[in-house]
Amino acid sequence: xxxxxxxxxxxxxxxxxxxxxxxxxxxxxxxxxxxxxxxxxxxxxxxxxxxxxxxxxxxxxxxxxxxxxxxxxxxxxxxxxxxxxxxxxxxxxxxxxxxxxxxxxxxxxxxxxxxxxxxxxxxxxxxxxxxxxxxxxxxxxxxxxxxxxxxxxxxxxxxxxxxxxxxxxxxxxxxxxxxxxxxxxxxxxxxxxxx
Amino acid sequence: xxxxxxxxxxxxxxxxxxxxxxxxxxxxxxxxxxxxxxxxxxxxxxxxxxxxxxxxxxxxxxxxxxxxxxxxxxxxxxxxxxxxxxxxxxxxxxxxxxxxxxxxxxxxxxxxxxxxxxxxxxxxxxxxxxxxxxxxxxxxxxxxxxxxxxxxxxxxxxxxxxxxxxxxxxxxxxxxxxxxxxxxxxxxxxxxxxxxxxxxxxxxxxxxxxxxxxxxxxxxxxxxxxxxxxxxxxxxxxxxxxxxxxxxxxxxxxxxxxxxxxxxxxxxxxxxxxxxxxxxxxxxxxxxxxxxxxxxxxxxxxxxxxxxxxxxxxxxxxxxxxxxxxxxxxxxxxxxxxxxxxxxxxxxxxxxxxxxxxxxxxxxxxxxxxxxxxxxxxxxxxxxxxxxxxxxxxxxxxxxxxxxxxxxxxxxxxxxxxxxxxxxxxxxxxxxxxxxxxxxxxxxxxxxxxxxxxxxxxxxxxxxxxxxx
Numbered sequence: 001x002x003x004x005x006x007x008x009x010x011x012x013x014x015x016x017x018x019x020x021x022x023x024x025x026x027x028x029x030x031x032x033x034x035x036x037x038x039x040x041x042x043x044x045x046x047x048x049x050x051x052x053x054x055x056x057x058x059x060x061x062x063x064x065x066x067x068x069x070x071x072x073x074x075x076x077x078x079x080x081x082x083x084x085x086x087x088x089x090x091x092x093x094x095x096x097x098x099x100x101x102x103x104x105x106x107x108x109x110x111x112x113x114x115x116x117x118x119x120x121x122x123x124x125x126x127x128x129x130x131x132x133x134x135x136x137x138x139x140x141x142x143x144x145x146x147x148x149x150x151x152x153x154x155x156x157x158x159x160x161x162x163x164x165x166x167x168x169x170x171x172x173x174x175x176x177x178x179x180x181x182x183x184x185x186x187x188x189x190x191x192x193x194x195x
Numbered sequence: 196x197x198x199x200x201x202x203x204x205x206x207x208x209x210x211x212x213x214x215x216x217x218x219x220x221x222x223x224x225x226x227x228x229x230x231x232x233x234x235x236x237x238x239x240x241x242x243x244x245x246x247x248x249x250x251x252x253x254x255x256x257x258x259x260x261x262x263x264x265x266x267x268x269x270x271x272x273x274x275x276x277x278x279x280x281x282x283x284x285x286x287x288x289x290x291x292x293x294x295x296x297x298x299x300x301x302x303x304x305x306x307x308x309x310x311x312x313x314x315x316x317x318x319x320x321x322x323x324x325x326x327x328x329x330x331x332x333x334x335x336x337x338x339x340x341x342x343x344x345x346x347x348x349x350x351x352x353x354x355x356x357x358x359x360x361x362x363x364x365x366x367x368x369x370x371x372x373x374x375x376x377x378x379x380x381x382x383x384x385x386x387x388x389x390x391x392x393x394x395x396x397x398x399x400x401x402x403x404x405x406x407x408x409x410x411x412x413x414x415x416x417x418x419x420x421x422x423x424x425x426x427x428x429x430x431x432x433x434x435x436x437x438x439x440x441x442x443x444x445x446x447x448x449x450x451x452x453x454x455x456x457x458x459x460x461x462x463x464x465x466x467x468x469x470x471x472x473x474x475x476x477x478x479x480x481x482x483x484x485x486x487x488x489x490x491x492x493x494x495x496x497x498x499x500x501x502x503x504x505x506x507x508x509x510x511x512x513x514x515x516x517x518x519x520x521x522x523x524x525x526x527x528x529x530x531x532x533x534x535x536x537x538x539x540x541x542x543x544x545x546x547x548x549x550x551x552x553x554x555x556x557x558x559x560x561x562x563x564x565x566x567x568x569x570x571x572x573x574x575x576x577x578x579x580x581x582x583x584x585x586x587x588x589x590x591x592x593x594x595x596x597x598x599x600x601x602x603x604x605x606x607x608x609x610x611x612x613x614x615x616x617x618x619x620x621x622x623x624x625x626x627x628x629x630x631x632x633x634x635x636x637x638x639x640x641x642x643x644x645x646x647x648x649x650x651x652x653x654x655x656x657x658x659x660x661x662x663x664x
Contacts, residue, residue, distance in 0.1 A: 016516070017509045018388055018488045022627040027608040031259065031273040033233035033280045045629050068509055070389040073422065073488070074625060076324040077231065078340035096389050099424045100324060104340035117509070156356065158217055169342070170242070173350045176211050176219060180352055183210045183221050188456065190449040191223055192312050194253040195291040
């Protein structure tokens with residue numbers, strides 16, 4: 001995973017709540033067995049509408065997605081995170097994220113920054129009026145700045161550390177393999193096995 | 196101080212706990228399917244890692260598989276490649292698999308419980324958000340993403356931050372004709388699709404205690420639609436009776452040891468929850484969704500809401516968008532909504548009790564002209580059990596389609612899909628835009644409402660059939 005310390009880019013206002021992972025990437029695209037190349041599936045149903053925000057030229061190159069509450073609900077598909085990242089997004093800002101989506105983002109290096117809905121409303125107005133506004137998301141100081149707007153965002157301490165160091169979870173856990181072995185040795189015999 | 200069910204299961208699985216770090220939890224059962232696993236197996240291969248505990252891992256094919264002509268190769272080449280990849284990965288890494296055509300094949304969340312693999316006090320994960328289903332047994336069960344699938348394959352553990360706990364107490368008895376599906380849809384509408392974020396839900400109270408195991412699975416299955424990764428119900432005599440004698444349930448002395456452990460799991464009387472919600476069962480009635488998320492539901496005997504019902508601007512906008520997508524008019528009667536397709540199946544409502552309940556209603560009647568009804572058992576075993584009871588004939592004689600086991604029309608990944616604008620009454624779990632096929636319109640319903648709707652052609656309850664004579 002690449003280290004994430006800070007990011008500056010233009011933003012995309014997505015005025016919708018409950019953006020579920022079926023909208024982020026429909027099931028049809030989940031049949032692929034690769035981990036990359038999902039950018040064509042991102043919001044593919046909504047992108048058929050020429051007025052959809054990603055089809056507006058001023059928002060085409062945005063790297064910070066600013067969404068309504070409960071972003072990433074529904075299916076556990078990590079393809080939603082891959083699609084956002086393959087398209088070029090580095091950060092999603094919302095007042096509430098679904099748990100599984102947020103966990104998946106942290107594993108892949110997509111930052112999910114939580115701010116209150118008032119700040120989301122201000123950001124929406126700012127970037128709709130001035131699409132060229134650069135938004136800076138600084139993980140070290142947990143701060144978002146956009147023009148004259150500024151706010152602190154919430155992020156889990158441990159996830160922040162892992163993102164800033166670019167660490168892979170499996171490698172971290174395998175440092176404790178002897179503790180896993182000790183736990184296994186003490187498991188009750190009545191626990192089931194699959195084969 | 197006392198502990199909750201969720202806290203006890205958590206504590207009993209801590210491999211390592213250190214301040215400032217997530218706890219490392221041991222995983223008792225890892226279920227795998229074709230959609231969310233190929234990239235995880237690739238990750239293992241790239242790093243030269245093995246599956247640590249193949250004996251705690253089980254794969255089945257469900258999301259992609261067709262529900263007719265299963266003796267022929269899968270027609271969609273991309274689906275076929277994905278299913279083949281699962282078979283090859285399982286062979287290479289030594290993971291047991293139930294493939295299409297095997298008597299144990301079926302939807303991953305139907306297979307685990309029916310084998311007796313899902314037991315109280317376990318940690319269960321799967322790369323599928325409806326893993327919450329297994330919480331019906333008092334297991335801590337939750338969906339994970341592909342990176343976490345890889346992590347569990349490699350280490351049989353997951354690093355996790357403790358959840359908060361929420362008690363959902365359902366007092367009293369459910370009225371006649373009100374089902375587990377109506378109850379969970381009511382709960383989701385009450386707490387909202389984000390209400391459970393960060394929480395494990397524990398369903399409690401008289402109405403929950405009176406539910407069968409299959410009905411409890413329906414409840415826990417949809418915890419994720421309220422935003423909660425997991426939902427749990429304390430194990431009791433109903434749980435033990437369901438498990439005893441199942442293939443993978445403990446036997447002999449192990450059974451006795453297991454039951455005495457399971458009896459220690461229910462939440463202590465002096466334990467506290469971070470949040471409590473109370474529902475009076477007697478106030479409930481058949482409940483259906485009108486919108487494009489599972490929280491947008493109303494009683495069947497009411498009307499489609501208007502955007503003015505919502506004071507929050509975000510919800511008002513969501514209502515406007517949903518009405519437009521669903522092709523509905525604010526204020527119209529729910530029971531006037533005409534349905535094209537009825538889908539009975541899924542990990543929410545594809546078990547034998549669901550098929551029996553629908554068959555009871557449909558027996559001797561006909562599916563309405565112009566309506567298609569698909570009946571898709573959740574597993575091969577459910578299918579065979581239904582056929583031994585003659586339920587297949589009941590559905591076929593009514594004019595419904597009787598299919599093979601799989602996820603089918605729940606998610607639009609296999610040939611069973613809605614066409615643009617087509618409207619379904621579906622016993623599945625998600626009414627998102629395009630969920631059952633691009634442009635499709637979904638109303639979530641119970642198996643009983645599905646059956647009555649198939650007969651009348653409009654959203655209906657079984658009581659409407661009686662009233663109509």
